[in-house]
Amino acid sequence: MAEASDPLVILGAGYAGLTIAHEVHRRSRGRIPIVLVDRSPSHVLRTELYQIGELAAAPDTARWTVPLAGIFDRTSVTPRQATVEAIDLGARTVTLDTGPLRYRALAIGLGSVAAYYGVPGAAEHTHQIYRLSGAERLASALRATEVASARLPGERRPRILVVGGGSTGTELAAEIATTDWTRVGGPGARPPDVVLLTGSLPFLAGLPGPVIERAAQVLRRSGVAVIHGLNVTRVEPGRVAIEDGSTLACDVAVWCAGLEAPPAVKSLPCPHGKGGRLAVEPTLMVPGYPGVCAVGDVAELKDPATGGLVPGTAQAALAEARIAARNLVAWWDGGTLVPFEYRERGVLVALGLGEGAGSVRHLTVWGSPAAVLKRAVQRDYARSAARGSPPSLL
Numbered sequence: 001m002a003e004a005s006d007p008l009v010i011l012g013a014g015y016a017g018l019t020i021a022h023e024v025h026r027r028s029r030g031r032i033p034i035v036l037v038d039r040s041p042s043h044v045l046r047t048e049l050y051q052i053g054e055l056a057a058a059p060d061t062a063r064w065t066v067p068l069a070g071i072f073d074r075t076s077v078t079p080r081q082a083t084v085e086a087i088d089l090g091a092r093t094v095t096l097d098t099g100p101l102r103y104r105a106l107a108i109g110l111g112s113v114a115a116y117y118g119v120p121g122a123a124e125h126t127h128q129i130y131r132l133s134g135a136e137r138l139a140s141a142l143r144a145t146e147v148a149s150a151r152l153p154g155e156r157r158p159r160i161l162v163v164g165g166g167s168t169g170t171e172l173a174a175e176i177a178t179t180d181w182t183r184v185g186g187p188g189a190r191p192p193d194v195v196l197l198t199g200s201l202p203f204l205a206g207l208p209g210p211v212i213e214r215a216a217q218v219l220r221r222s223g224v225a226v227i228h229g230l231n232v233t234r235v236e237p238g239r240v241a242i243e244d245g246s247t248l249a250c251d252v253a254v255w256c257a258g259l260e261a262p263p264a265v266k267s268l269p270c271p272h273g274k275g276g277r278l279a280v281e282p283t284l285m286v287p288g289y290p291g292v293c294a295v296g297d298v299a300e301l302k303d304p305a306t307g308g309l310v311p312g313t314a315q316a317a318l319a320e321a322r323i324a325a326r327n328l329v330a331w332w333d334g335g336t337l338v339p340f341e342y343r344e345r346g347v348l349v350a351l352g353l354g355e356g357a358g359s360v361r362h363l364t365v366w367g368s369p370a371a372v373l374k375r376a377v378q379r380d381y382a383r384s385a386a387r388g389s390p391p392s393l394l
Contacts (some may be wrong), residue, residue, distance in 0.1 A: 006102045011084050012109035013038035016296035016317040020107050021077045023325030030076040032332055039083045042067050047314045048378055049135040050171040053179030056139040066386045084264050089289045105291040105328050112259035112297035115275055121235035126255040145251050146185030158192040161240055163232055164256030165198025171350045177222040178352030194224045199231050199257055210364045214357035215349055222352055265298050273300030282339035284324045291331050295320040303342050310342045348374040
């Protein structure tokens, strides 16, 4: 049974978790004690991890992280570095690798993990950039491949295979194709051949048509080969099998084919949606568990305006977090909860060096203006997060 002195516990210091912490502190004027739990001591700018060329050239990860301790000085928020092992909604307790933690209210924002859909070898033999540690390993593998490329026989170039034709896979493929790898591997390094395998889902599904068309054009111009409509059936070291019976040899394979909720969320005894996400109420609360909400990648919510699911983007997570924070304070004080209504401000896709495409307030932007706007939005978010007031993200 929860005690009045138990805190609001926020699981995950990603885009949603960080914003909930700020907003609850602000709305309650510091009355509500908050414990923010994350495996990392820093907030990771996860939407920027596609910049793998820069990470390979300069392994210092400081530009992709914001230390939590400095963000929450002189606030009611206590950051705690720990890994979530289990959540007991009935006992209102979270089991961490450092011990149990009781809560009065709970916000679940643990993000997502790669979904491998049971494909043999995918987890063992591919890289992913859904976490900073994964991006670091991929950058190291690409660096080693490019250093070795100077010694490749004949004219052979390294081949990099990216699985998944959503925004993450598209941005990563374009980034790898347009990076100056001689900065990383030395003067003799050869630019890689990049293959994007989109799978059975349409390329950049859910994005506006003009953005999809522009992205396809830029990828072709950048030399990215796109294979549509075929799923991966097996991954082995240096080889990927696809469902038409053929195989693709590669030096590095990257998995960007989808996400699912982490095990601690998938195992909870409450309604779930696709990929184990928590099917939340319109107020973002978990059905049957007062004072418990879920946001971001772990939550599934139908948009009443469109009938579709609210997208699993950082922009949506930030919007959800503000309503979740409002509702958590209202629940704490015995007030009325309000439903979440999603209004997309726009979408921007980075397409390699100096290129991008997007739709902002129903206007299509592309080329260098889109790339500059994307970088500006990212920089503004990072600076604002460090100051303690994260803004919205496109």
